[in-house]
Amino acid sequence: MAPVSTRPGLGTAVTVTRWSRAATATAAISVLALAVLAALPYLAGTGITQALVTLFLLVSMAALWNLLAGYAGMISFGQQAYLGIGAYLVWLVSKTGVSPFAGIAVAAAGCAVAAVPIFAVLRPLSGGYFAVATWVVATCFFLYVTNQLWLGGGTGVSLAGPLSGLPPVVRQAYTYWLALALMAVIVAGVYLLVRSRFGLDSRAVHDEPAAAAAMGVEVQRTRWLAYILAAVGFGAVGGVLIISTLYIDPATVFSVNYSADMLFMVVIGGIGTMEGPIIGAVIFFAVQEEFSSYGAWYLVAIGAVAILVVLTAPGGLWGIAARRGWTLLPVGYRVRDVPSPGPPGLPGAAGPAGATAGGDGDG
Amino acid sequence: MTWVNDILQGIFLGGAYALTAVGLSLMFGVMRMVNLAHGDLAVCGTYLATTVMAAFGVPLWVAMLIMVPLAFLLGLVLQLSLFGRALRSGTTAPLLVTFGLSVIIENLLLQTYSANTRGVPAGNLDVAAVHLGGLVLPWLAMLKLILALVVIGGLSVLLRYTAWGRRVRATSDDQAVARLQGIRVRPLFASVTGIAIAAAALAGTLNAVTTGVYPTLGALTLIFAFEAVIIGGLGSLWGTLLGGMLLGITQVVVSQVSVPYAILASQLLFLVVLAVRPQGLFGNPQIVG
Amino acid sequence: MSALRVSGLDAGYEDFQALFGVSLDLAAGETVALVGANGAGKTTLLMTIAGALRPWRGGIALDGTDITGQPDYRRARSGVVLVPEGRRLFGSLTAEENILVPAGARGRREAGPWTLAALYELFPMVAARRSHRAALLSGGEQQAAAIARALAANPRVLLLDEVSLGLAPAVVDAFYQLLPAIQGSGVSVLLVEQDVDRALAASSRTVCLLEGRVVMTGESASLDRDALIAAYFGSPAAPPGTGDTGKVRT
Numbered sequence: 010m011a012p013v014s015t016r017p018g019l020g021t022a023v024t025v026t027r028w029s030r031a032a033t034a035t036a037a038i039s040v041l042a043l044a045v046l047a048a049l050p051y052l053a054g055t056g057i058t059q060a061l062v063t064l065f066l067l068v069s070m071a072a073l074w075n076l077l078a079g080y081a082g083m084i085s086f087g088q089q090a091y092l093g094i095g096a097y098l099v100w101l102v103s104k105t106g107v108s109p110f111a112g113i114a115v116a117a118a119g120c121a122v123a124a125v126p127i128f129a130v131l132r133p134l135s136g137g138y139f140a141v142a143t144w145v146v147a148t149c150f151f152l153y154v155t156n157q158l159w160l161g162g163g164t165g166v167s168l169a170g171p172l173s174g175l176p177p178v179v180r181q182a183y184t185y186w187l188a189l190a191l192m193a194v195i196v197a198g199v200y201l202l203v204r205s206r207f208g209l210d211s212r213a214v215h216d217e218p219a220a221a222a223a224m225g226v227e228v229q230r231t232r233w234l235a236y237i238l239a240a241v242g243f244g245a246v247g248g249v250l251i252i253s254t255l256y257i258d259p260a261t262v263f264s265v266n267y268s269a270d271m272l273f274m275v276v277i278g279g280i281g282t283m284e285g286p287i288i289g290a291v292i293f294f295a296v297q298e299e300f301s302s303y304g305a306w307y308l309v310a311i312g313a314v315a316i317l318v319v320l321t322a323p324g325g326l327w328g329i330a331a332r333r334g335w336t337l338l339p340v341g342y343r344v345r346d347v348p349s350p351g352p353p354g355l356p357g358a359a360g361p362a363g364a365t366a367g368g369d370g371d372g
Numbered sequence: 373m374t375w376v377n378d379i380l381q382g383i384f385l386g387g388a389y390a391l392t393a394v395g396l397s398l399m400f401g402v403m404r405m406v407n408l409a410h411g412d413l414a415v416c417g418t419y420l421a422t423t424v425m426a427a428f429g430v431p432l433w434v435a436m437l438i439m440v441p442l443a444f445l446l447g448l449v450l451q452l453s454l455f456g457r458a459l460r461s462g463t464t465a466p467l468l469v470t471f472g473l474s475v476i477i478e479n480l481l482l483q484t485y486s487a488n489t490r491g492v493p494a495g496n497l498d499v500a501a502v503h504l505g506g507l508v509l510p511w512l513a514m515l516k517l518i519l520a521l522v523v524i525g526g527l528s529v530l531l532r533y534t535a536w537g538r539r540v541r542a543t544s545d546d547q548a549v550a551r552l553q554g555i556r557v558r559p560l561f562a563s564v565t566g567i568a569i570a571a572a573a574l575a576g577t578l579n580a581v582t583t584g585v586y587p588t589l590g591a592l593t594l595i596f597a598f599e600a601v602i603i604g605g606l607g608s609l610w611g612t613l614l615g616g617m618l619l620g621i622t623q624v625v626v627s628q629v630s631v632p633y634a635i636l637a638s639q640l641l642f643l644v645v646l647a648v649r650p651q652g653l654f655g656n657p658q659i660v661g
Numbered sequence: 662m663s664a665l666r667v668s669g670l671d672a673g674y675e676d677f678q679a680l681f682g683v684s685l686d687l688a689a690g691e692t693v694a695l696v697g698a699n700g701a702g703k704t705t706l707l708m709t710i711a712g713a714l715r716p717w718r719g720g721i722a723l724d725g726t727d728i729t730g731q732p733d734y735r736r737a738r739s740g741v742v743l744v745p746e747g748r749r750l751f752g753s754l755t756a757e758e759n760i761l762v763p764a765g766a767r768g769r770r771e772a773g774p775w776t777l778a779a780l781y782e783l784f785p786m787v788a789a790r791r792s793h794r795a796a797l798l799s800g801g802e803q804q805a806a807a808i809a810r811a812l813a814a815n816p817r818v819l820l821l822d823e824v825s826l827g828l829a830p831a832v833v834d835a836f837y838q839l840l841p842a843i844q845g846s847g848v849s850v851l852l853v854e855q856d857v858d859r860a861l862a863a864s865s866r867t868v869c870l871l872e873g874r875v876v877m878t879g880e881s882a883s884l885d886r887d888a889l890i891a892a893y894f895g896s897p898a899a900p901p902g903t904g905d906t907g908k909v910r911t
Contacts, residue, residue: 084467130647137406137467141598142646145639148595152636265591269475276468305479312476319468320457535761538754542762545751552711552745553763554737554814 022347027204028339035337046189050182058185062253064294065192066246067274071286071293072199073242074271079281080203081235082215084136087143089267090127090150091120091240095247096257097160103171110187113248120244121237128236132229144265151263165258168251184253191249195242200283202238203340211235269308276315279327283338288327377507378628382621384510386600387517390616391575393597394523395568397612400601402544402564405459408470410572411593412477413450417443417573418585419481422492432494436577440570447569451562459561474590481587489584498581516578520616523571524609540564572597599642605652614653662725664689664849665710665741665818670719672709679705681873682719687818692840692850694860694881697870698893703853704746706870707820710851711743712736723817737763740817746826746853748807752796756787756806759795763814773815774846780809783842801832808836812843819843821852825859837863857889871895 050058070088078084095116102112131142155163172180202208210231213221222228251257270293278289293311300307318325324332396410407413417439424435450473458469494512501510531537543550543557551557576585576593583589596619603618604611619638627634645652665687672680679702687693695703708714710721712733720729723739731739742763750759760780781788784805790798795806804824811819825833833856840863844850854860861867861881869877869892877892879885890896 078464084464086471130643133650134646136463137408138602140467141406141408141595142643145595145599145642149636149639149643152633152639156632156636269471272468272471273475276472305482308479309476309483312472312479316454316469316472316476319465319472320454320461323461323465538758538762541754542751542759545753546749548713549745549749549751550762551733552713552737552743553810554734554742555762556734 023344024347026343026345027341029336029343031335031337032339043189043193047186050185055178055181058181059253060298062185062188062249064290065188066249066253067270067294068287068290069192069195069242069246070267070271071274071278071290072196072283073239073246074268075275075280075282075286076199076202076242077235077239078272078275079285080208080215081211081232083232083235084140085143085239086140086265086268086272087145087147088239088243088271089263089265090143090147091124091243092247092250092267093147093150093154093257093259093262094120094123095244096251096262097154097166098244099248099251100166100168100257103168109168109171109248109252110183113187113191113245113252116244116248117241118244120240120247124237124240127240128233132232144268147263147265151259154259154263161258163259165256165261167256169255172252172255184249188249188253191245195245196283196287198238198242200338200340203283207231207234208340269312273311273315275325277311277318277325279325279331280323282325282327282331283340284331284336285325285327289325292326374506374628375625378624379621380507380509381513382624383617384513384517385620385624386613386617387520387620388513388575388579388616389596389600389619390613391516391520391523392572392579392593393600393612393616394520394527394575394609395571396594396597397601397604397606397609398527398564398571399568401607401609402540403455403459403561405455405466406470406598407455407565407568408467408594409473409477409590410470410568410597411576411595412474412481412590413443413446413569414572414576414593415481415580415585415587415590416446416477417569418492418577418580419485419490420573421577422490422585425493432492432497432577432581436574439577440574443573444566444570447566448562450569451565452558455565456558456561474594478587478590485587487587489586490580491584492577492580494581512578512581516575519574519578520613523574524613527567527609536560536563596638599638601652603642603645603652605654608652608654611652611654663687663722664691664724665851666720666722667706667710668720668722670706670709670721671717672705672714672719673717674705674714678717679873680709680716683870683873683875684719685868685875685878687849687851689849690844690847691866692844692852692864694864694867695851695853695870696855696857696860696867696889696893698895700872701870702873703870704822705873707743707822707851707853710818711741711820713743737814737816740814741820742811742814742816742818743820744807744811744822744824746822748800748803750795750798750803750807750810752794754795755792756795756798756802757791759806759810760787760813763810775812775815777813780812783839784809800828801835804828804832804836808843812848816848819848819850821850823853823855825854825856833859857886857893861886869893 046061049061074085074088077088095113098116098119099109099112102115103109127146131139131146134142154160160166175183210221210227213224214228214231218228247262250262274289274293275286276289277292278287279285296307296311322329392414396407399405399407399410420442421432421435421439424430424438425432428435454469454473455466458466497512497515499510500512501508503509531540539550539555539560542553543555543560547557579593580589600615600619601612602615604613604615618641622641623634623638626637649655663686667683667685670680670683671678683702683706685693695706697703705714709716712728712731712735716729720727722728723741726739728736728739728741750756751762754762757777760777781791786802787805787809790802795803798806808821808824824836828836837859840850852860852864854863861884864881867877867879867881867884867889868875869889871892872895876895877889879889
């Protein structure tokens with residue numbers, strides 16, 4: 010990318026870049042991968058596409074949870090509330106005759122609306138209180154829905170009826186593409202958000218709220234935005250969830266197990282980075298596919314790994330790479346010396362010196 | 373007269389919540405640590421007690437005499453190995469570590485004992501009651517309330533009048549300076565966590581006499597304990613008692629009107645307190661005791 | 662053998678080095694004043710000696726025994742006690758409880774002249790407020806209580822960081838009038854003081870720090886005041902004879 014600024018008169022010119030060759034490669038490969046994945050329903054059976062839907066939703070949830078925890082500094086154990094709200098909204102929409110696929114928009118919007126009063130109550134809290142309070146909120150939704158017969162009560166609700174018009178293969182394909190598109194939108198959206206002014210603000214708030222506020226960062230607005238956007242994202246994921254599984258019940262969809270999964274994916278992958286949650290989701294998915302038939306032991310193992318990571322390598326797997334300066338999805342600002350021609354006989358200024366501002370790769 | 377009985381049952385229930393919550397309150401007040409595995413550790417203690425009962429054919433009270441000291445040791449070990457390091461690693465580490473521990477414990481219990489609810493045999497204790505006029509005074513409920521008062525009262529006395537208590541309060545006020553005055557913080561924190569887990573295990577086992585125990589019971593246990601602590605105000609042990617009472621009374625009173633919404637009502641009470649008075653009833657950053 | 666010997670200390674915070682090769686000696690029963698501008702490293706030096714900060718290089722010896730590796734709580738028990746800048750009493754404890762806290766060093770509290778009674782005699786204003794919560798004491802009372810708390814451990818070496826900070830001059834005068842009684846009990850004192858005149862008056866030797874280095878030492882009674890002020894501010898016109906090598910001048 011072209012140099013963004015130089016500092017004349019200081020002996021060395023510098024450029025500030027936000028992109029890199031590796032990033033271009035990553036972008037290209039991602040586009041290619043998306044194209045291949047989009048073609049998959051024509052090439053592979055529903056077993057594979059069904060499994061990939063799970064993966065796409067895991068990636069989405071990990072990216073969103075990381076937006077809250079890694080970038081905005083709000084650890085939440087209650088995002089499953091919006092999974093549930095989104096899922097139930099899609100079901101409600103389908104009962105009015107509208108296609109559940111269109112219901113996703115309602116799910117997302119509904120969650121945005123619900124997030125406002127919820128965050129208004131949770132706002133003064135931080136750290137562990139915020140985390141448990143979000144869990145309580147999700148529990149409240151669970152308790153409410155379980156006792157509402159018109160919402161299916163404890164037994165749950167099914168989308169099988171409204172979607173019975175579609176042949177199963179077609180329905181699977183639509184669901185697959187929906188999940189793929191949602192993942193792409195969420196990851197791209199989070200990426201653009203973190204690269205924007207908002208991203209810088211929220212990371213400043215996360216690190217030093219008082220200093221950030223003194224510099225004019227609107228601390229409250231940043232937290233609001235992060236929370237509502239995350240709620241919207243989770244609502245959409247919840248909508249896809251019910252379309253994919255056709256059936257939900259409150260105990261499953263409002264379960265804190267989702268939060269546990271998100272925590273594991275993001276922590277092991279690398280909290281506070283873009284690449285980390287994606288890597289974590291892939292690993293989690295692979296472990297789950299491979300080992301869940303042996304019972305809950307894999308969760309014990311993952312939990313132990315997560316604890317180990319937090320205590321010994323808090324940056325997660327990607328954090329190890331990021332410390333060497335690797336970054337595939339750059340978020341920050343890199344200051345590099347520009348080799349200047351210099352007077353004859355004198356060597357030019359050193360090449361990439363790379364003081365990296367904005368913390369590529371650290372949370 | 374029944375509403376008096378309701379309030380009474382609510383008070384008893386509150387005593388149970390308070391006994392469950394006192395360990396959480398203590399750990400928060402002294403170490404500023406929210407132990408998300410608190411409920412699961414209480415459940416662990418319960419399973420341990422039932423296992424001892426089944427293996428050695430001893431009654432509940434004997435099993436608890438064995439189990440509670442073991443729970444204390446478990447707390448020591450956890451603090452020295454895990455929690456201490458998490459506290460030194462930053463503000464989010466304790467949350468992530470204790471949540472991870474919670475998942476580990478629940479799934480270990482699931483694998484070891486199955487998901488079925490296990491009963492805790494206690495002779496007649498769960499049904500025996502004293503009847504005074506229109507009032508029902510169940511022995512088990514009274515025992516839990518008395519134990520809550522004893523534990524909270526005992527801790528208050530220890531904190532206020534012993535050298536250990538002085539060191540705990542000093543460290544809670546200013547850890548760095550406490551070290552500079554010669555206080556060894558690690559063993560101190562270990563003793564605090566030991567007490568917290570022992571109390572939690574005691575409470576959990578007695579509660580399970582009524583409800584039975586299952587591997588995922590820890591989540592609800594944690595939530596109620598947490599709410600009692602917040603409503604009562606952080607750092608105040610007696611506040612936790614009062615917080616527990618409010619939760620209990622709300623739950624019993626609402627259950628007279630509508631059983632399914634009783635638990636939801638106490639959750640909403642918590643959220644209302646959060647919205648209106650986030651520091652709780654006796655909000656106080658230092659341990660009051 | 663000196664009570665406290667600091668040799669070639671380098672110390673700092675993360676990337677930032679605050680002390681460069683600092684050396685100093687404290688003889689038994691001696692009072693040395695440590696002066697310097699803000700940011701010169703005085704508090705850092707005291708914190709390093711007390712064990713709150715790990716030195717990057719160099720050593721600290723107490724009565725000939727190397728204590729460099731000892732963590733802060735061990736050092737307090739060995740006999741090096743710090744009265745921190747800003748007092749930092751335990752706010753929720755009463756004044757008396759604050760003083761009772763350093764009971765850790767296995768009876769050390771009893772193994773010396775500073776019993777509770779002796780401390781109350783020295784600091785009657787603390788005795789008067791002994792049952793009040795420390796957070797409610799006035800600035801002067803808090804300072805007295807903080808010093809009493811440190812003395813209760815019957816230290817070999819007492820580190821005093823800016824005792825006059827934020828206190829009215831009359832209160833500071835009162836404290837310095839008590840200093841001889843403290844010195845008389847045999848404890849060695851390293852005293853950080855912004856007020857150079859008081860520092861000179863209260864000590865037998867004075868060490869001046871500038872940007873983390875010892876730039877001047879000397880007998881307090883005979884120290885050239887102008888030279889000291891020049892060293893204090895790092896004036897290039899510092900007259901010859903001012904030590905820059907960190908060595909002790911007798």
